[in-house]
Amino acid sequence: xxxxxxxxxxxxxxxxxxxxxxxxxxxxxxxxxxxxxxxxxxxxxxxxxxxxxxxxxxxxxxxxxxxxxxxxxxxxxxxxxxxxxxxxxxxxxxxxxxxxxxxxxxxxxxxxxxxxxxxxxxxxxxxxxxxxxxxxxxxxxxxxxxxxxxxxxxxxxxxxxxxxxxxxxxxxxxxxxxxxxxxxxxxxxxxxxxxxxxxxxxxxxxxxxxxxxxxxxxxxxxxxxxxxxxxxxxxxxxxxxxxxxxxxxxxxxxxxxxxxxxxxxxxxxxxxxxxxxxxxxxxxxxxxxxxxxxxxxxxxxxxxxxxxxxxxxxxxxxxxxxxxxxxxxxxxxxxxxxxxxxxxxxxxxxxxxxxxxxx
Numbered sequence: 001x002x003x004x005x006x007x008x009x010x011x012x013x014x015x016x017x018x019x020x021x022x023x024x025x026x027x028x029x030x031x032x033x034x035x036x037x038x039x040x041x042x043x044x045x046x047x048x049x050x051x052x053x054x055x056x057x058x059x060x061x062x063x064x065x066x067x068x069x070x071x072x073x074x075x076x077x078x079x080x081x082x083x084x085x086x087x088x089x090x091x092x093x094x095x096x097x098x099x100x101x102x103x104x105x106x107x108x109x110x111x112x113x114x115x116x117x118x119x120x121x122x123x124x125x126x127x128x129x130x131x132x133x134x135x136x137x138x139x140x141x142x143x144x145x146x147x148x149x150x151x152x153x154x155x156x157x158x159x160x161x162x163x164x165x166x167x168x169x170x171x172x173x174x175x176x177x178x179x180x181x182x183x184x185x186x187x188x189x190x191x192x193x194x195x196x197x198x199x200x201x202x203x204x205x206x207x208x209x210x211x212x213x214x215x216x217x218x219x220x221x222x223x224x225x226x227x228x229x230x231x232x233x234x235x236x237x238x239x240x241x242x243x244x245x246x247x248x249x250x251x252x253x254x255x256x257x258x259x260x261x262x263x264x265x266x267x268x269x270x271x272x273x274x275x276x277x278x279x280x281x282x283x284x285x286x287x288x289x290x291x292x293x294x295x296x297x298x299x300x301x302x303x304x305x306x307x308x309x310x311x312x313x314x315x316x317x318x319x320x321x322x323x324x325x326x327x328x329x330x331x332x333x334x335x336x337x338x339x340x341x342x343x344x345x346x347x348x349x350x351x352x353x354x355x356x357x358x359x
Contacts, residue, residue, distance in 0.1 A: 004078040005070060005338050009099065009106035010040050012073040016098045019080035020047035025096075030199045034113050036106035037315060044100050044199055046207070047080065050093025053210040056356040057093045060349065061200070061218040064118050064270065066104015066111065070331040071290055072219025073098060074338070075345030082346075089357045095207055101196045107314065108323050109305060110330070111188070118196045120178035120189035120268040129189070130267050132181065134174030138162060142175065143185050147307040156300075172295070173264040184310040186302055189268050200270065204277060214278055215248070215352040216285040218271055219345060221330045222298050224262035224291030227340035230254060231348070232261050232287040234272040241275075245284040248355030249348065253286070262289055284355075288348055290341045293329050301329040 004019075006012035020027050025047035032042040050057070060079075062072025076096045088094065099105045103113040111117050123129060135142075141155040141162075163171045180189045193201075208214055224230050231253040235242040246253045254261035256272075271285035304322045308314055314323075332338065 003338075004074040004081065004342065005333075006073060009036060009042075009069070009102065010038065012069065012077075012105070013043070013045065013099065015077045016047070016073055016080070016096075017045060019077045020045075020096070023047070023049060023080045023083045025049045025080065030203075032102050032113070032195060034103050036103075038106075040106070042099075042102035042106055044102055044196070044203075045098045046203055047076075047096045047098070048093065048207060049083065050088050051091065052093075054093035055091055055211060056089075056213040057095055057208055057211045057215070058349065058352045058356060059095045059097065059204070059208070059214060059216045061097045061100055061216065061270075063099040063101050063105045064196075064218055065220060065222075065330075066101045066106075067108045067326060067330045068110065068219070068221045069099055069101075069105040071221050071341050071345065074342055075219060075349065078342060079346060079349055089353060092353065092356050093211075094353075095203075097200070097203060100200050108327050109309065110302065112194055112196055114190065114194065115184060115188055115306075115309065116190035116194050117178070117187050118194060119270060120187055120266065121194045121197050122270050122273040123180075123189055123268040125190075125192050129180040130178065132174075132177065132179035134170070135177075135179040135185075135187075136181070138171075138174060139179075139182050139185055142303055143182070143306045143310070145307075145311050147304065147312070168295075169264070175299070176264050176266065178267040184306065186306055197270070201277060204274065208278055208281065211278070211281045213356060214274075214281045214283045215356060216271065216274060216283065217348055217352060218285070218287045220287055220289045221292055221341075223289050223295065226291055226293075227337050229288045229290040229341060229344040229348070230262050232256055232263055232289055234269060234285060234287070241284070245286060248284070248351050249286050250351065262291065263287075286348070288345065290344070292332050292337065297325075298329045301326040 030044040063069030275283040
């Protein structure tokens with residue numbers, strides 16, 4: 001059997017759908033009115049296994065941040081390939097949501113078709129949005145309109161000076177917490193609910209209307225040590241829900257809030273919004289964040305890609321090294337990394353299923 005890991009979005013989608021059909025899953029597609037760089041269609045696809053009125057459900061999500069979709073897609077595909085040899089617990093259903101941001105997955109971007117970060121988009125856009133004064137200080141150097149070697153050196157030097165005057169943690173928070181004033185910038189949250197947000201809300205509310213207990217795993221890459229998938233819970237440690245979630249995902253879980261997680265505290269993430277979206281159910285949500293490259297390399301790749309799509313041509317020959325760089329920042333073709341990531345992804349799924357079974 002070929003690897004569950006893929007080379008690109010089309011390959012990942014094909015493997016996922018093939019595995020879902022073989023597993024006897026109910027499959028539904030949600031087409032995005034955009035095309036990939038190869039002209040191919042883009043779609044969020046879901047696979048449902050188990051009773052339609054299941055009271056307990058495991059949900060997995062891949063591709064919230066597009067290019068990060070390889071890890072989650074491989075885990076979903078491999079789980080589907082193995083489900084024939086492992087029966088689901090009675091009364092439990094599994095919902096795999098593949099490529100919730102298909103544009104970003106296909107174009108190798110963290111963001112969507114409008115440069116919106118889906119995990120900064122779950123805001124109340126009728127209310128005042130958070131200010132981001134530190135991002136304002138850095139914005140011109142983070143995303144210059146020119147990407148010459150000279151500009152990279154000059155802006156890189158200024159950014160390093162800012163870090164020396166402050167610290168790396170504050171820099172990460174300043175850049176990645178979310179901002180709503182620079183549409184071509186990094187970690188931009190948008191001005192309204194994105195297509196991906198609307199589709200995800202539709203999927204969850206329609207498929208989980210009968211659920212009383214829901215466990216959600218959202219797969220991410222790019223932060224943390226090589227090959228280690230940190231479970232991140234979007235609740236403070238003192239929240240009773242944090243301990244409840246940690247009881248099944250494991251003691252290594254970190255809170256998103258003041259717990260030295262590999263992620264900075266962010267605004268507008270989907271996992272923090274899902275308990276309200278599924279108010280009829282008790283919801284535990286975990287982001288599984290698997291590291292690959294050092295954070296400075298990840299930041300450079302994001303800056304280069306932002307310039308490419310705002311000021312360059314993503315289909316040009318000049319785009320190829322930038323796309324190779326951002327793919328390498330968020331996915332690895334190394335067998336060791338893939339084995340480590342997949343093992344932890346499957347273990348998280350198994351832990352969730354075990355936690356959903358009443359004792």
